[in-house]
Amino acid sequence: MSRATDRDLRLLREAVELSRSCPPSRTAFSVGALVVAADGTVLADGYSRRDDPHDHAEEAALRALAADDPRLATATLYSSLEPCSTRASRPRSCTALILGTPIPRVVFAWREPDLFVDCEGAELLRAAGREVVEVPGLAPLVREVNAHLLGPR
Template sequence: MSAARATEADRDLLRAAIGLSRSCPPSTTAFSVGAIVAGADGGVLADGYSRRDDPHDHAEEAALRAVAPGDPRLAGATIYSSLEPCSARASRPCSCTSLILATPIPRVVFAWREPSLFVDCEGAELLRAAGRTVVEVPELAELVRDVNRHLLG
C-alpha cells in the first residue's frame, strides 16, 4: 500500500491550522496546536486551537466540539492538525485520536509527529490501524517547531 500524499489544498489548510496554533495561550506543559475540520469541498466546518476555551483543551478537541457529531459532512471530511493527534493524555480521559475515531472522519493530515516530551504518541499508527487515511506533511514541521520552540530548549 502506498502512502497517502498531500495535495496543495492540504498544504494550504495545514498552514492555516499552523496559523491558528499561534493564537494558543502560552504553556510550559503543553504544545501549541491548531486544527481545522474541512468538508470534502475544502470548506472549513470548524477550527480550534489548544487552550482556546479551557486550559486543558487540545486543538482537535476544540474543533470537533464545534461540529455536531451527526453532521453528515463529517463522512467526507479531513481534520488538519499542526501536530500528530495525541494517543494519550495526562489532563483528560479521551485522547484526540480517540475523539477522531468516534467520528466518521476518514482522513487526517498533520505536519509534525509529536515528540515524546510529555507522552509517547502513536496517534498516526492507531488511526491507520483503524482504517483512516493519515497524511504526514513533514516539510511543514519546522513551522510547528517554531511555534513550540519554548518547549524544545
C-alpha cells in the same frame, strides 16, 4: 502512503497559523486544527487552550460539530501536530475523539515528540482504517511555534 495535495498544504499552513493563537504553556504544545468538508468549507477550527486550559486543538474543533453531521463522512481533519493518543488531563485522547467520528482522513505536519508522552496517534488512526497524511516539510513551522518547549538548539 498518501501524498498531500496543494489544498492540504494550504489548509495545514492555516492550522499552523491558528496555533500561534494559543495561550503559552510550559507543559503543553501549541497546536491548531481545522475540520474541512470535502468541498473545502471549513466546518470548525480550534487551537490548544482556546476555551479551557486543558483543551487540545482537535478537541476544541470537534466540540463545535455534531457527531452525526453528515459532512464528517467525507471531511479531513488538519492538525499542526499528530493527534495525541494519551491524555493526562482528559479521559479521551484526540485520536479517540477522531475515531468517535466518521472523519476518514487526517493530515498533520509534525509527529509528536516524546517530550510529554509517547504518541501513537498516526498508527492508531491508520490501524482503524483512516487515511493519515504526514507533511514533514511543514514540521519546522510547528517546531518554531513550540520553540519555548524545545530548549536551545
